[in-house]
Amino acid sequence: MITLKEALKLSKEELNNFKAELKAKIEADPELNAYIDVQNIGDGVPIAIKDNIQVKGWSITSGSNILQGYIAPYNATVIEKMTKAGLSPFGRTNMDEFAMGSTTESSFYGKTLNPHNSDCVPGGSSGGSAAAVGAGLAIAALGSDTGGSIRQPASFCGIVGMKPTYGRVSRYGLGAYASSLDQIGPMTQNVEDAAILYDIISGSDEKDSTNAKMDDKVCQNLNPDRKLTVAVLPHYVENASEDVKNAYAKAIEALKNAGHTIIEREMMDAKFDISAYYITATAEATTNLARYDGIRYGNRVEGENLQDTFIQTRSNGFGDEVKRRIMLGNFVLSSGYYEAYYVKAQKTRHIIKKQYEKIFEEADLILSPIAPGTAPKFGELKNPIDMYLSDIYSISVNLAGLPALSLPISKSEDSMPIGLQLIAKAYDEQTLFDGSMSLERAINYKKH
Numbered sequence: 005m006i007t008l009k010e011a012l013k014l015s016k017e018e019l020n021n022f023k024a025e026l027k028a029k030i031e032a033d034p035e036l037n038a039y040i041d042v043q044n045i046g047d048g049v050p051i052a053i054k055d056n057i058q059v060k061g062w063s064i065t066s067g068s069n070i071l072q073g074y075i076a077p078y079n080a081t082v083i084e085k086m087t088k089a090g091l092s093p094f095g096r097t098n099m100d101e102f103a104m105g106s107t108t109e110s111s112f113y114g115k116t117l118n119p120h121n122s123d124c125v126p127g128g129s130s131g132g133s134a135a136a137v138g139a140g141l142a143i144a145a146l147g148s149d150t151g152g153s154i155r156q157p158a159s160f161c162g163i164v165g166m167k168p169t170y171g172r173v174s175r176y177g178l179g180a181y182a183s184s185l186d187q188i189g190p191m192t193q194n195v196e197d198a199a200i201l202y203d204i205i206s207g208s209d210e211k212d213s214t215n216a217k218m219d220d221k222v223c224q225n226l227n228p229d230r231k232l233t234v235a236v237l238p239h240y241v242e243n244a245s246e247d248v249k250n251a252y253a254k255a256i257e258a259l260k261n262a263g264h265t266i267i268e269r270e271m272m273d274a275k276f277d278i279s280a281y282y283i284t285a286t287a288e289a290t291t292n293l294a295r296y297d298g299i300r301y302g303n304r305v306e307g308e309n310l311q312d313t314f315i316q317t318r319s320n321g322f323g324d325e326v327k328r329r330i331m332l333g334n335f336v337l338s339s340g341y342y343e344a345y346y347v348k349a350q351k352t353r354h355i356i357k358k359q360y361e362k363i364f365e366e367a368d369l370i371l372s373p374i375a376p377g378t379a380p381k382f383g384e385l386k387n388p389i390d391m392y393l394s395d396i397y398s399i400s401v402n403l404a405g406l407p408a409l410s411l412p413i414s415k416s417e418d419s420m421p422i423g424l425q426l427i428a429k430a431y432d433e434q435t436l437f438d439g440s441m442s443l444e445r446a447i448n449y450k451k452h
């Protein structure tokens with residue numbers, strides 16, 4: 005597959021031919037189920053779009069039954085920015101319902117296969133976007149990351165996935181899951197393409213009050229030769245699989261050989277991350293999903309009266325995982341438990357942020373696993389607690405609002421990709437991309 009950098013140089017005619025071929029290739033592989041559909045718009049470079057990002061005139065459903073029939077009346081800011089830069093939304097990709105999940109199994113549209121092994125999940129929630137790029141069915145894609153949903157599927161599918169600093173990319177037009185954690189980001193074949201797409205979609209936007217209103221760009225200064233200090237976390241990695249530990253050791257060697265300084269640091273027990281995340285995320289999700297009542301958007305199941313219509317619509321429209329989270333979120337926000345759960349989670353979140361700041365007093369970047377192992381088989385993460393626990397390495401980054409990039413490092417014995425992530429200070433995407441490019445070069449994953 006051509007890279008984004010190369011595709012941006014194609015003529016209109018070359019692009020149109022390329023898109024016709026791409027569409028035929030996608031249609032020839034329906035089993036993979038990476039795309040929900042192809043709804044090509046415009047003459048630009050085709051980019052696959054997660055089904056929770058508004059594209060005017062498209063059916064956009066967040067992978068849910070409750071949004072069937074809804075047509076987006078406007079473009080998300082990222083789509084506007086993309087279009088201005090010569091890119092065009094090409095198709096919408098499969099995802100866990102309302103971005104809640106780690107496997108893409110909770111989608112209304114059925115499962116997406118991992119392009120490296122069809123018995124395995126592609127990861128989630130942006131599993132469709134990751135599988136599309138990993139299978140050579142997209143040049144690049146957009147995903148969203150609330151607790152790892154860009155980085156984890158990128159790691160499982162052998163591609164690059166980047167979550168920007170909270171506030172860097174406008175959330176206007178992104179179907180909200182947990183508003184204080186959500187960010188849209190690029191999913192690409194290599195680090196440079198991620199930087200190109202990041203530059204295009206990031207920047208100020210009046211329409212998002214949490215937008216950082218910063219317009220500095222990374223591509224013009226990309227420098228993989230900078231020598232950096234990278235913190236590694238020996239104890240933190242102990243709970244990961246042997247495959248991940250080996251990849252971690254390999255990445256440290258590669259960073260040393262590339263001339264970077266390695267320092268060892270510690271993080272607190274990641275079980276606190278899980279608790280703080282699942283309380284915060286479900287509390288915010290409960291509030292965000294209250295708008296799906298059958299009156300304003302999508303599917304409606306008529307009841308005997310208004311209240312009954314709400315109940316029927318929501319009971320019928322939401323899947324099990326979404327319902328579970330709505331109940332959890334209501335519980336932690338209820339007056340009797342608010343102090344005990346929600347407030348405590350916010351305090352823990354603050355401590356997590358501080359511990360990162362402390363490490364960044366001495367380090368430019370942190371090297372961390374992204375998931376405890378390679379892509380699990382279908383059904384293996386059916387127990388919700390197991391699924392939540394599998395997020396241990398990804399969610400603290402969102403709680404602290406930091407930028408992070410997951411890139412492929414090696415393959416397991418059974419040939420499944422293993423990615424690791426680099427994490428940077430808030431708003432220091434430049435160092436994140438410089439360091440990631442250096443690691444990518446030192447590892448040379450494509451050779452495997």
Ligand code: GLN
Binds near residue numbers: 106128148285
């Ligand atoms: N797996 C996490 C969850 O289910 C993260 C999802 C995401 O980042 N959207 O909440």
